[in-house]
Amino acid sequence: MNYESKEKEGxxxxxxxxxxxxxxxxxxxxxxxxxxxxxxxxxxVIDLGEVELMDSRGLGILVAGLxxxxxxxxxxxxxxxxxxxxxxxxxxxxxxxxxTYGSVDEALKSFQxxx
Amino acid sequence: xxxxxxxxxxxVAFPSDQKFLAAVDRYVEQELKKAGFxxxxxxxVAISVSxxxxxxxxxGNRQDESKLVRLELYHAxxxxxxxxxxEGEGFEPDKVASPLEGENLLKEVGRGIFIAKMxxxxxxxxxxxxxxxxxxxxxxLPV
Ligand SMILES: Nc1ncnc2c1ncn2[C@@H]1O[C@H](COP(=O)(O)OP(=O)(O)OP(=O)(O)O)[C@@H](O)[C@H]1O
Ligand SMILES: [Mg+2]
Numbered sequence: 001m002n003y004e005s006k007e008k009e010g011x012x013x014x015x016x017x018x019x020x021x022x023x024x025x026x027x028x029x030x031x032x033x034x035x036x037x038x039x040x041x042x043x044x045v046i047d048l049g050e051v052e053l054m055d056s057r058g059l060g061i062l063v064a065g066l067x068x069x070x071x072x073x074x075x076x077x078x079x080x081x082x083x084x085x086x087x088x089x090x091x092x093x094x095x096x097x098x099x100t101y102g103s104v105d106e107a108l109k110s111f112q113x114x115x
Numbered sequence: 116x117x118x119x120x121x122x123x124x125x126x127v128a129f130p131s132d133q134k135f136l137a138a139v140d141r142y143v144e145q146e147l148k149k150a151g152f153x154x155x156x157x158x159x160v161a162i163s164v165s166x167x168x169x170x171x172x173x174x175g176n177r178q179d180e181s182k183l184v185r186l187e188l189y190h191a192x193x194x195x196x197x198x199x200x201x202e203g204e205g206f207e208p209d210k211v212a213s214p215l216e217g218e219n220l221l222k223e224v225g226r227g228i229f230i231a232k233m234x235x236x237x238x239x240x241x242x243x244x245x246x247x248x249x250x251x252x253x254x255x256l257p258v
Contacts, residue, residue: 021162022169023136055162056227057169064223084158091233092226093215 001025001051005032011043011111012036013104017050020058033065042074045107049080054088066098075099079107126187131176131201139168139186143197150190152256159234160195160254166231167199167250175201175248194255201247208240 001018002025016029036044046062048054066076078100081089089095101107118138120127127142129135143164147157168184176182182202189196212219214226232238235254243249 019140021136021140021165023133053158053162055165055169056224056230059226059230060223063221067221067223088230092230093220097220 001029003029003032005036009108009111011045011108012041013045013047013108015047015050018052020051020054020061022055022057026057026061030061030064033061034068037065037068037072037074042069042072043111044069044074044076045079045101045104046076047079047104048082048085051082051085054085059088059092059094062098063094075111077101077107077110079104123185123187125189126185126198128183128185130180131172131178131182131184132180133169133172133178135184136165136169136172140165143186143188146188146190147195150195152195156254156256160197160252163231163234163238163252163254164197164199166227167252170227171199171201171203171248171250174206175203177203194253196251196253198249198251200243200249202243202245203247205242205246205248 001016001020003014003016005012005014007013014033020026044065069076078098080103081100089098099110101110118135120129120135120138120142127139129139140161143161144157147160168186171184172178176184185200187198208228211228212225214220214229219225235252237253239251241249
């Protein structure tokens with residue numbers, strides 16, 4: 001897998017592509033998220049629309065990102081989750097932990113309106 | 116990057132390094148495709164196998180590259196059995212905590228076996244000849 005990241009309206013948007021599965025490439029994404037938080041990012045959207053598969057490590061990285069951001073008063077939101085990832089969130093009870101949005105724009109808007 | 120997996124009867128063996136995970140995933144997908152499995156079933160089995168292979172590398176063999184992970188794959192029409200074996204000290208799967216309870220819900224780790232079990236029809240743990248963990252997973256095609 002690889003990923004792209006950009007900033008819009010004060011929100012970091014990360015778009016991972018391919019398989020969010022354990023391995024050296026996924027750890028690079030983990031390092032990137034940690035680094036962004038360290039240098040001051042507080043609002044983050046992970047756009048999962050191009051993620052084909054996810055395993056426990058992929059989920060672990062999302063949870064780690066969420067908790068590290070909440071610890072500093074920030075928030076991590078998910079956008080464009082596929083059916084496969086949705087069911088993964090449901091079986092792991094993480095669907096009640098993450099805020100999810102149908103599009104990146106909706107996630108961005110929610111940061112403005114606080115919903 | 117292509118990583119070499121060694122052929123063994125009915126499968127492959129490789130040193131305990133996460134850089135082999137991608138090659139193992141490709142191997143499993145190829146074999147299941149040849150066996151005529153559909154995309155969704157392949158995805159479920161591939162994730163499940165990857166969870167056990169990753170556990171074998173990290174927890175079983177503790178990334179000691181002199182220790183091997185072995186993967187065997189057997190398929191019959193409409194069903195597949197895959198075994199993953201490490202050279203570690205084994206563990207007690209019944210004592211693994213539920214990832215859904217209390218503070219475990221927000222932990223970074225601890226969901227692998229739980230997820231893997233949800234994606235296939237059965238998972239059995241046993242001990243290999245030298246005391247390591249042997250996991251046998253079974254999946255049949257949905258009818
Ligand atoms: N092959 C193994 N050898 C020894 N211990 C193991 C093995 N597989 C799993 N375990 C033990 O079982 C625990 C739970 O494994 P599980 O895959 O569910 O979670 P994890 O690997 O800790 O985190 P992740 O959510 O990233 O998979 C591990 O932390 C480890 O202690
Ligand atoms: Mg694991």
